[in-house]
Amino acid sequence: MSDDVDAVLAAVGPRLRALRRRRGVTLTALAETTGIPVSTLSRLESGHRKPGLELLLPLARAYQVPVDELIGAPADLDPRVRPQPFTRNGMTVVPLTRKPGGLQAYKHILPAGLTEGREPDPRSHEGYHWLYVLRGRLRVVLGEKDFVLAEGEAAEFDTHLPHWFGNADDHHVEFFSILGSQGERVHIKARFRPDDDRAL
Amino acid sequence: MSDDVDAVLAAVGPRLRALRRRRGVTLTALAETTGIPVSTLSRLESGHRKPGLELLLPLARAYQVPVDELIGAPADLDPRVRPQPFTRNGMTVVPLTRKPGGLQAYKHILPAGLTEGREPDPRSHEGYHWLYVLRGRLRVVLGEKDFVLAEGEAAEFDTHLPHWFGNADDHHVEFFSILGSQGERVHIKARFRPDDDRAL
DNA sequence: AACGTTCTTTGCGGAAAACGCAAAACGCGG
DNA sequence: CCGCGTTTTGCGTTTTCCGCAAAGAACGTT
Numbered sequence: 001m002s003d004d005v006d007a008v009l010a011a012v013g014p015r016l017r018a019l020r021r022r023r024g025v026t027l028t029a030l031a032e033t034t035g036i037p038v039s040t041l042s043r044l045e046s047g048h049r050k051p052g053l054e055l056l057l058p059l060a061r062a063y064q065v066p067v068d069e070l071i072g073a074p075a076d077l078d079p080r081v082r083p084q085p086f087t088r089n090g091m092t093v094v095p096l097t098r099k100p101g102g103l104q105a106y107k108h109i110l111p112a113g114l115t116e117g118r119e120p121d122p123r124s125h126e127g128y129h130w131l132y133v134l135r136g137r138l139r140v141v142l143g144e145k146d147f148v149l150a151e152g153e154a155a156e157f158d159t160h161l162p163h164w165f166g167n168a169d170d171h172h173v174e175f176f177s178i179l180g181s182q183g184e185r186v187h188i189k190a191r192f193r194p195d196d197d198r199a200l
Numbered sequence: 201m202s203d204d205v206d207a208v209l210a211a212v213g214p215r216l217r218a219l220r221r222r223r224g225v226t227l228t229a230l231a232e233t234t235g236i237p238v239s240t241l242s243r244l245e246s247g248h249r250k251p252g253l254e255l256l257l258p259l260a261r262a263y264q265v266p267v268d269e270l271i272g273a274p275a276d277l278d279p280r281v282r283p284q285p286f287t288r289n290g291m292t293v294v295p296l297t298r299k300p301g302g303l304q305a306y307k308h309i310l311p312a313g314l315t316e317g318r319e320p321d322p323r324s325h326e327g328y329h330w331l332y333v334l335r336g337r338l339r340v341v342l343g344e345k346d347f348v349l350a351e352g353e354a355a356e357f358d359t360h361l362p363h364w365f366g367n368a369d370d371h372h373v374e375f376f377s378i379l380g381s382q383g384e385r386v387h388i389k390a391r392f393r394p395d396d397d398r399a400l
Numbered sequence: 401a402a403c404g405t406t407c408t409t410t411g412c413g414g415a416a417a418a419c420g421c422a423a424a425a426c427g428c429g430g
Numbered sequence: 431c432c433g434c435g436t437t438t439t440g441c442g443t444t445t446t447c448c449g450c451a452a453a454g455a456a457c458g459t460t
Binding site for chain 2: 004005008009012015018019022023024025050051052053054056057058060061063064065066067068069070071072073075077078082084085086087088093095098099100101104
């Protein structure tokens with residue numbers, strides 16, 4: 001577990017030194033191109049200095065190598081997305097995408113009768129929304145409109161429009177939703193929070 | 201220059217927070233799976249804590265995302281390798297590979313008469329060596345053997361054998377050399393240094 | 401609308417790491 | 431053996447980190 005991390009951490013210094021030597025660069029020269037003092041570079045390569053991002057980023061640029069390559073982190077990423085569903089207001093949300101940026105795909109599950117008798121509570125946020133009903137009938141409140149999507153039906157809209165989803169009847173509803181990419185903003189939860197929105 | 205780095209650095213916190221929210225994970229839960237205390241996570245996401253590797257690595261594993269993706273470092277790497285030749289003992293070395301790990305390719309240039317009258321000084325190190333003479337005639341001292349490679353000729357050997365290269369006559373010599381990958385060790389300079397060898 | 405729960409932020413003081421500088425140590429070639 | 435370029439290290443000061451626990455916010459419920 002943590003051994004793994006420690007191993008990578010301990011290997012970063014030597015790895016950096018090897019890379020530098022291989023390129024025929026001196027500490028002094030590297031210090032010039034990165035703006036990092038020689039002493040710090042020395043300590044970093046010998047493991048007497050923690051490899052912080054403020055050091056790794058300039059180095060990655062100097063060496064023209066991604067950070068992961070720099071630190072030699074094992075690229076043991078499972079290509080399959082392992083969904084970690086969570087619940088928000090009784091609605092189960094299954095994130096189907098992994099990467100922080102770009103499109104975000106979810107599957108939403110509304111248990112039977114979840115929104116029974118509830119007041120629609122439309123919210124708005126940045127982005128563009130596309131959705132597709134897998135099961136059940138989805139009530140969509142969108143701006144002034146209030147309509148129902150049946151199984152296999154789809155919809156798309158700009159999420160600046162206040163919107164809200166609910167069960168159309170007393171059966172449970174499942175639907176895909178794909179969020180994108182209006183200035184790389186993110187849909188996160190019902191209420192829009194300024195700082196969820198900062199860096200995609 | 202440094203603005204760029206600062207920008208990325210400042211964006212890491214918010215980016216981490218956005219990612220966590222998107223996954224529907226609480227600080228407490230994340231603290232459990234990563235072993236990082238809640239307070240630290242909070243400070244990290246709010247930018248009051250430096251994003252050190254000892255934090256980013258567990259996070260990258262928890263989120264199943266490479267570190268570069270985590271921090272949103274611009275992937276503006278030039279696919280072309282931009283060689284940065286350097287000189288070692290009068291011999292010009294042109295690194296043709298960029299990645300720290302795996303195979304390493306070089307072009308070596310020995311100016312005319314560089315090794316004239318010099319004593320061969322064979323050294324050994326870890327790895328496997330393959331080479332190809334582009335121009336001139338290359339003298340290769342390899343263990344007990346001492347031979348000459350002409351243009352277009354190639355050789356390969358285990359670098360545990362002490363070896364040395366020189367001009368076979370008074371013309372300049374150019375040759376490719378590809379180093380690999382015996383336990384991921386690296387050819388760096390004439391003399392073998394223990395710590396050049398640690399982490400590929 | 402007030403409540404309780406859960407999640408998140410923040411203040412604190414001691415401990416640890418970082419900082420740049422300059423001197424010392426090292427490596428290598430002459 | 432000397433000299434130069436490179437790298438390491440000692441030092442005192444300054445900054446950051448640390449976990450804890452209390453305070454504060456957000457949210458769902460009564």
